[in-house]
Amino acid sequence: MVAVTQNLENTIDELRTLLGDRVSTNKTVRDTHSRDESWHHPRQPDAVVFPTSTEEVSDIVRVCAQYNTPVVAYGTGTGLEGNVVPHRGGVVVDLENMNEVLRVNPADLDCTVQARVTRKQLNEYIRDQGIFFPIDPGADASLGGMAATRASGTNAVRYGTMRENVLGLTVVLADGRIIRTSKRARKSAAGYDLTRLFVGSEGTLGIITEVTLRLYGVPEAMASAVCSFESIKGAVDTVIQTIQLGIPVARIELLDDVQMDAVNKYSDLTYPVKDTLFIEFHGTDNGVTEQAELLQSIASENNGGEFKWTTKPEERTKLWAARHDVTYATKSIRPGCEIWATDVCVPISSLTDCILETKKDLDESFLIAPLVGHVGDGNFHLGFVIDRENPKELAEAERLNERLVMRALAMDGTCTGEHGIGIGKMKFLTAEHGDAVAVMRQIKKALDPSNIMNPGKIFSI
Numbered sequence: 306m307v308a309v310t311q312n313l314e315n316t317i318d319e320l321r322t323l324l325g326d327r328v329s330t331n332k333t334v335r336d337t338h339s340r341d342e343s344w345h346h347p348r349q350p351d352a353v354v355f356p357t358s359t360e361e362v363s364d365i366v367r368v369c370a371q372y373n374t375p376v377v378a379y380g381t382g383t384g385l386e387g388n389v390v391p392h393r394g395g396v397v398v399d400l401e402n403m404n405e406v407l408r409v410n411p412a413d414l415d416c417t418v419q420a421r422v423t424r425k426q427l428n429e430y431i432r433d434q435g436i437f438f439p440i441d442p443g444a445d446a447s448l449g450g451m452a453a454t455r456a457s458g459t460n461a462v463r464y465g466t467m468r469e470n471v472l473g474l475t476v477v478l479a480d481g482r483i484i485r486t487s488k489r490a491r492k493s494a495a496g497y498d499l500t501r502l503f504v505g506s507e508g509t510l511g512i513i514t515e516v517t518l519r520l521y522g523v524p525e526a527m528a529s530a531v532c533s534f535e536s537i538k539g540a541v542d543t544v545i546q547t548i549q550l551g552i553p554v555a556r557i558e559l560l561d562d563v564q565m566d567a568v569n570k571y572s573d574l575t576y577p578v579k580d581t582l583f584i585e586f587h588g589t590d591n592g593v594t595e596q597a598e599l600l601q602s603i604a605s606e607n608n609g610g611e612f613k614w615t616t617k618p619e620e621r622t623k624l625w626a627a628r629h630d631v632t633y634a635t636k637s638i639r640p641g642c643e644i645w646a647t648d649v650c651v652p653i654s655s656l657t658d659c660i661l662e663t664k665k666d667l668d669e670s671f672l673i674a675p676l677v678g679h680v681g682d683g684n685f686h687l688g689f690v691i692d693r694e695n696p697k698e699l700a701e702a703e704r705l706n707e708r709l710v711m712r713a714l715a716m717d718g719t720c721t722g723e724h725g726i727g728i729g730k731m732k733f734l735t736a737e738h739g740d741a742v743a744v745m746r747q748i749k750k751a752l753d754p755s756n757i758m759n760p761g762k763i764f765s766i
């Protein structure tokens with residue numbers, strides 16, 4: 306214990322020599338970096354540092370490696386599975402000063418940004434060039450963090466996830482080396498695909514400092530629609546049939562009746578308190594109209610109600626703002642409580658059964674847990690509204706979450722479609738991947754033999 310304390314003191318002293326007052330041991334600063342948006346209990350780091358370049362991140366990691374001090378990269382802190390909680394202490398590397406758009410290549414439809422640039426910041430920067438970055442997890446997350454957690458969100462049904470939209474990364478490894486995982490070419494057969502290795506690694510293999518991203522042309526026309534249903538089965542079957550028919554929706558989101566009630570009250574809306582789809586179409590004027598009419602006919606066959614759609618930007622913005630505010634709407638159901646957010650993803654053909662069985666569990670439980678999902682790609686979420694200090698509520702949320710995850714795995718799905726593993730879903734990784742987890746551990750040990758990079762996340766060492 307004395308050696309550990311001495312190593313920490315040596316680490317902080319050397320970092321202060323490198324960075325001066327950009328090393329903080331202030332309690333308030335440490336507390337800010339002790340948590341993310343999840344329900345997991347916070348843990349203060351021993352110090353927080355604020356680099357301004359990849360080279361400084363490299364220097365920080367070299368010092369931490371010398372003294373076996375844990376290192377946790379921090380972007381905006383919007384993770385939902387304890388992904389950045391420094392539960393073994395050490396040094397948090399806050400990348401807030403690394404927030405520059407480094408280059409935009411409109412002709413190639415790509416850009417390179419520092420890791421702390423957020424998705425909204427990027428889209429504001431490139432808005433006048435007729436291009437945009439579509440991945441939208443709801444929170445205004447950092448693009449480095451989105452890459453680290455393999456984020457996706459509402460637009461994934463059309464544009465894919467971060468896995469499909471990250472072209473290359475600059476990464477600082479556990480020994481301080483700086484590597485670039487690929488060039489800007491749209492395809493390559495040159496060696497191992499290191500980009501995909503680090504996308505989704507949650508900071509356990511290295512710190513992402515720069516990201517090269519795929520961009521898209523802004524569609525000629527956009528329209529949004531809302532349709533409520535007499536049953537959740539009708540809503541989900543509409544989604545499945547839409548995808549199977551190849552209608553290229555940009556977003557298709559399911560909000561159950563519990564979620565709609567909360568959204569109406571929080572966002573001052575007047576939609577029916579029923580299972581509801583929020584939908585968006587991108588394309589030409591004629592294409593958007595055709596897509597909307599096709600989907601409307603499918604919804605009608607599944608007992609859908611009035612199909613309201615609009616191309617007015619202000620109405621579209623209000624709709625999607627309400628969708629993105631579902632966390633706050635859910636919290637408002639029980640003021641003072643917290644949200645235990647969880648997600649799974651299943652093959653689209655299994656989605657109806659998975660959701661119906663999940664809703665049956667919820668109907669039989671005393672907990673409130675609105676359901677919302679990016680159902681176009683088989684991904685949905687529950688938000689358990691809990692008193693974290695109430696053991697009975699925690700136990701019930703744990704029970705329901707485990708039933709949900711094991712149900713998804715039995716349907717050849719995954720324990721997390723986009724939140725990542727972090728701390729919260731470590732116990733499900735072996736159930737999903739079996740012996741492949743041993744291979745993941747070998748990769749971790751090869752790249753981070755001292756286990757200093759975000760230790761205790763994804764799996765144990």
